Amino acid sequence: MERRDEWLARTFVELADTLVADYDVVDFLSTLSERCVELLQTVEVGLVLVDGQGRLQVMASSTERMRVAELFEVQNEEGPCFDCQRGGQQVINEALDSTADRWPRFGPMARNAGFRMVHALPLRLRRDVIGAMNIFDTELKEMTSSQVNISQALADAATIGILQERSVREQVDVAGQLQGALNSRIVIEQAKGVVAEQQKVSMENAFALLRGYSRSSRTPLSDVARAVIDRSLGSATLRSAPPLGRAATGTRKAP
Numbered sequence: 356m357e358r359r360d361e362w363l364a365r366t367f368v369e370l371a372d373t374l375v376a377d378y379d380v381v382d383f384l385s386t387l388s389e390r391c392v393e394l395l396q397t398v399e400v401g402l403v404l405v406d407g408q409g410r411l412q413v414m415a416s417s418t419e420r421m422r423v424a425e426l427f428e429v430q431n432e433e434g435p436c437f438d439c440q441r442g443g444q445q446v447i448n449e450a451l452d453s454t455a456d457r458w459p460r461f462g463p464m465a466r467n468a469g470f471r472m473v474h475a476l477p478l479r480l481r482r483d484v485i486g487a488m489n490i491f492d493t494e495l496k497e498m499t500s501s502q503v504n505i506s507q508a509l510a511d512a513a514t515i516g517i518l519q520e521r522s523v524r525e526q527v528d529v530a531g532q533l534q535g536a537l538n539s540r541i542v543i544e545q546a547k548g549v550v551a552e553q554q555k556v557s558m559e560n561a562f563a564l565l566r567g568y569s570r571s572s573r574t575p576l577s578d579v580a581r582a583v584i585d586r587s588l589g590s591a592t593l594r595s596a597p598p599l600g601r602a603a604t605g606t607r608k609a610p
Contacts, residue, residue: 363505366390370512379576380517381540382566384415387488387513391506392417397494399470401425403436404478404486411440411486412537419558420468425489427464434461436487439475443484445507446475448497471495476507478514485514539577546580553590564593571596 357365369386388400399421403411411429416422428434435446435458450472454462465473472492478485488510490498498506543565550561565583569576582588 362393366509367512370509370516379539379569381415381543382569382576383516384513385562385566387509388415388417390509391488391490394505394509395490395492395498395502397496398490398492400491401436401489402478402486403429403440403489405440405484406537411437412540414486414537414540421489421491424465424468424470424491428461428489431460433458434465434489435473435475436489439477439487440484443477443479443482445477445503446473447503449473450495465491469493472497474498474503476503476510478510478517480511480514480518483514483518485517539580542577542584543580546583549583550590550593554594563599564590564596566599567596568593570599 369390370383384402384404388402391400392398399416399418401416401421401424402414403425404414406412413422413425413429416425425436428436435449439446449457451462451466451470470491470493472495474490474492476488476490478487488506490506543562546565547558547561550556550564551558554561554564556564565579566576568574569579572579579588579593583590583593
């Protein structure tokens with residue numbers, strides 16, 4: 356059985372390895388969300404990044420419920436990730452039952468979705484805050500200082516990885532890179548819908564199938580999604596590869 360120190364080492368290596376030829380920011384951030392779910396268990400995790408116009412965009416979510424909550428948060432410019440990214444500070448242990456004044460629109464929506472406690476950690480390197488990581492819990496359970504520190508360390512490692520990958524590709528405008536990632540996210544969402552409908556699976560399982568095929572075939576996730584949409588890759592073929600993600604493998608737990 357993998358020890359906790361081995362799990363942490365493997366996770367940090369994963370988040371530092373952004374210089375591979377098939378690096379994909381959506382898949383990278385999905386890995387980060389999965390590792391935080393493994394660490395904290397009852398939570399659902401989502402990642403948002405700042406686009407070229409300074410607006411937050413949803414990039415990865417551990418569940419479809421989380422993605423919908425994040426979209427609401429971003430569209431209404433209200434909630435933990437919005438406060439976190441704007442101020443560059445952690446939002447920790449906010450019980451939704453006591454946030455009516457702080458988040459009058461987001462709070463009721465999140466409670467109705469089944470969440471009870473929310474947190475947000477900045478994706479930050481020195482003064483650069485490029486986004487935030489949302490951690491929503493379905494239980495009224497506070498994060499310990501140790502859990503906060505490890506989760507922030509994972510977010511910091513991911514931030515370094517993203518900025519490192521950007522700096523290596525200096526010839527490409529940073530805003531242009533992020534716009535390309537956002538465009539890929541749209542295509543991937545469309546492909547998830549196609550796979551979910553054709554294979555009669557949940558959106559989470561559809562994404563797991565797409566990611567699994569991308570990894571096993573060493574094909575960028577966005578290219579796999581486009582192939583599914585234009586029907587050059589049948590959705591049933593995705594099952595030939597081991598799926599990735601919490602929805603396909605069950606909830607893993609950090610040692």
